[in-house]
Amino acid sequence: MPNVITAEDMDAEVLATYPTDAFLSREYLEAEKRLLWPKVWQMVERLEDLTEVGDWLTYNVAEESVIVIRIAEGDGAEAFNAFHNVCPHRGRQLISVPDGVHSVRGNGRKNFICGFHGWTFNLEGENTYILDPQDWDDKLTPEMTCLSTIKLGIWGGYIYINMDADCEPLAKYMGRAGEILDHFELSKMRYKWRQWAVYPCNWKTAIEAFLEPYHVAGTHTQLLAYGNYYALSKQYGWHSVSSYDTRDTEFKMNESSGTTRAGVGDDPRRSTYELIRENYETINFAASTETLVNAASRLVDELPEGTPPAEVIAHWMKSAKVDDAARGVVWPEIPGEIMAEAGLAWGLFPNQNILHGVTFALCYRVRPYGDDPNKCLFESYALERFPDGEVPQSEWVHAEPTGENWGSVLAQDFSNMEFVQKGMKSSGFRGPMPNPHQEQKVINLHRNLGRMMEGRGAPTKLLP
Ligand code: FES
Numbered sequence: 094m095p096n097v098i099t100a101e102d103m104d105a106e107v108l109a110t111y112p113t114d115a116f117l118s119r120e121y122l123e124a125e126k127r128l129l130w131p132k133v134w135q136m137v138e139r140l141e142d143l144t145e146v147g148d149w150l151t152y153n154v155a156e157e158s159v160i161v162i163r164i165a166e167g168d169g170a171e172a173f174n175a176f177h178n179v180c181p182h183r184g185r186q187l188i189s190v191p192d193g194v195h196s197v198r199g200n201g202r203k204n205f206i207c208g209f210h211g212w213t214f215n216l217e218g219e220n221t222y223i224l225d226p227q228d229w230d231d232k233l234t235p236e237m238t239c240l241s242t243i244k245l246g247i248w249g250g251y252i253y254i255n256m257d258a259d260c261e262p263l264a265k266y267m268g269r270a271g272e273i274l275d276h277f278e279l280s281k282m283r284y285k286w287r288q289w290a291v292y293p294c295n296w297k298t299a300i301e302a303f304l305e306p307y308h309v310a311g312t313h314t315q316l317l318a319y320g321n322y323y324a325l326s327k328q329y330g331w332h333s334v335s336s337y338d339t340r341d342t343e344f345k346m347n348e349s350s351g352t353t354r355a356g357v358g359d360d361p362r363r364s365t366y367e368l369i370r371e372n373y374e375t376i377n378f379a380a381s382t383e384t385l386v387n388a389a390s391r392l393v394d395e396l397p398e399g400t401p402p403a404e405v406i407a408h409w410m411k412s413a414k415v416d417d418a419a420r421g422v423v424w425p426e427i428p429g430e431i432m433a434e435a436g437l438a439w440g441l442f443p444n445q446n447i448l449h450g451v452t453f454a455l456c457y458r459v460r461p462y463g464d465d466p467n468k469c470l471f472e473s474y475a476l477e478r479f480p481d482g483e484v485p486q487s488e489w490v491h492a493e494p495t496g497e498n499w500g501s502v503l504a505q506d507f508s509n510m511e512f513v514q515k516g517m518k519s520s521g522f523r524g525p526m527p528n529p530h531q532e533q534k535v536i537n538l539h540r541n542l543g544r545m546m547e548g549r550g551a552p553t554k555l556l557p
């Protein structure tokens with residue numbers, strides 16, 4: 094189809110649109126159940142949740158439910174098994190997953206016993222017990238009675254699964270995005286907090302609200318007092334990245350200082366502190382760390398008036414790094430060119446967002462919820478590097494989408510998402526016109542959906 098947007102078109106920032114079907118129609122949601130979720134690599138959980146042999150959990154997406162269990166020590170994929178959560182006899186879920194739960198979990202598991210007729214399976218998924226097998230003339234084979242296994246991969250301290258036996262390896266799928274993020278050693282970070290909610294919009298409406306910083310000026314108006322939020326975004330195949338940018342071409346070369354940058358104002362010592370403190374406190378203590386905020390608070394004492402912004406940032410980073418080292422948090426050494434390419438935040442196809450710092454990450458994941466294209470299971474969590482022995486206890490907490498529970502900035506995002514979902518249903522809506530420079534991650538999400546979904550929902554050129 095000549096009109097369909099390609100990766101090259103996106104690099105050239107060709108104007109694009111895509112159909113709202115992807116957000117609104119049940120037919121599209123049904124197609125996702127067949128063409129997307131059973132065929133794409135998707136993140137299940139952090140490794141830290143399955144530390145002991147026998148620890149297990151369910152991962153549920155659309156109509157699919159998967160069991161992941163640790164079967165050995167170590168952090169490689171071979172230390173885990175993943176199975177479809179279904180008994181091969183007559184199809185009962187092996188682990189009951191009631192509607193409206195985040196996941197079902199347990200530990201110390203030695204086998205799986207189906208609650209219906211008692212068929213039993215070991216942790217390799219092999220059938221070890223059938224009541225009255227002679228009734229089948231003893232003709233049932235191990236292949237007929239074992240659990241259905243699923244491919245599993247590990248990246249960045251996350252467990253991933255792919256239900257497609259012929260899928261490409263996870264590392265290849267992560268591609269350059271994975272290589273860049275590897276420098277940030279996400280695998281050494283641990284949960285600081287994690288929350289989920291059922292939210293009234295499509296899963297894509299939700300994830301897109303966190304894909305682009307173009308909305309910051311219109312939605313998070315209070316943040317404009319502290320920083321500029323002009324952004325660029327760029328497709329990286331399946332995945333995409335956004336970075337701070339400047340409207341002024343004269344300064345184009347020194348874009349991208351990610352989450353650590355100077356604020357607006359005459360005195361970068363003060364404005365940097367104000368920016369980072371505001372972000373930290375209003376984004377639920379996730380978009381920075383206490384060490385970084387404290388080090389920024391000292392800039393005004395440690396540096397003379399008139400210190401240029403670049404030197405302020407360099408000093409801030411250096412002193413925060415020393416502070417962290419003193420408490421046993423060693424920063425990864427990240428080459429400057431990787432820092433620049435890494436930008437501010439990654440969208441990992443299909444449903445994972447990571448806003449990464451050197452010692453922290455603010456992350457989102459969204460999944461469809463039941464049969465309703467107007468609902469999703471929304472999750473956000475903060476990762477941070479902690480000293481040994483000081484990792485906080487955390488578990489998934491159900492939290493209604495309010496500012497009290499999620500911080501005032503997320504509450505502002507929540508205040509849009511539901512009404513984007515409603516607004517797109519208007520017969521007067523002519524279709525999305527995403528910003529080709531600042532919202533390219535959104536376009537790329539739809540381009541990749543089109544690739545998975547036999548062309549459904551693929552972005553096309555806005556102009557002939
Ligand atoms: S459905 Fe599981 S034993 Fe019958």
Ligand SMILES: [Fe+2]
Nearest residue numbers: 302308312506
């Ligand atoms: Fe936002």
